[in-house]
Amino acid sequence: MKRQALRVNRRLKSIYSAFEKRYGDLGWWPADGPFEVMVGAILTQNTAWSNVEKAISALRSRGLLSPEALSRVKDGELAVLIRPAGYFRQKARKLKNLCSFLENECSGEIKLLSGIDTDILRGKLLSVNGIGPETADSILLYALCRPVFVVDAYTKRIFKRHLLIDKEPPYDELRNLVHDNFPRTVEQLNAFHAYIVETGKRYCRKKSPLCRECPLGRMKRNVQCLAYGV
DNA sequence: TGCCAGGCCGGGT
């Protein structure tokens, strides 16, 4: 088991290095301030980022990118504004839930969340209707600078294609695989997920073939899968 | 034209 962990550790590092070499510093998350990160994290659920940008712009142009302002808008009105991001009625409610959460938890002052332990905070975020594991971790990492790894569809696809795992494990299991075998620093976890998404968008969409341009190269057929569940 | 995108929820088995 120790041996296994060492291999996983090495594989993760080599993947990360390949990304780093290709992309350098991506400067993620693409947003202005923590609240905007949170809003983006909800809006991008199963949705192309280009569509999210339109919605964010609409909110920005009306000065709604703060918890206080956003909580005052009526659901129906908000829904129309974020329409380009899809699932707009659901997401309008989710955004309001986020605002209520922030109001209850820290009176809308995001800085005040800094006193709360990361795991406790994660639990609180997960209790908000509309915030699941990926959204919670995105908020923790990119809005609140907590050292957590964010798992998404690209992560599973890339790890599977590059033989780190042979099937798709439950969210927390994959997250723990990285937590246990990769440096647990905000900087590296931030960059790692950013690299995964950038690579995923370019080279690892559902039907895109494996190609030479991918920073990880082609899948090597005779490399043994490290398997999941270590 | 149909498939896909940086998920999540509620209900069922």
Add this chain to the structure above:
DNA sequence: ACCCGGCATGGC
């Protein structure tokens, strides 16, 4: 513990 249908727009 999984599996499903629903949610919705815009790009290719």
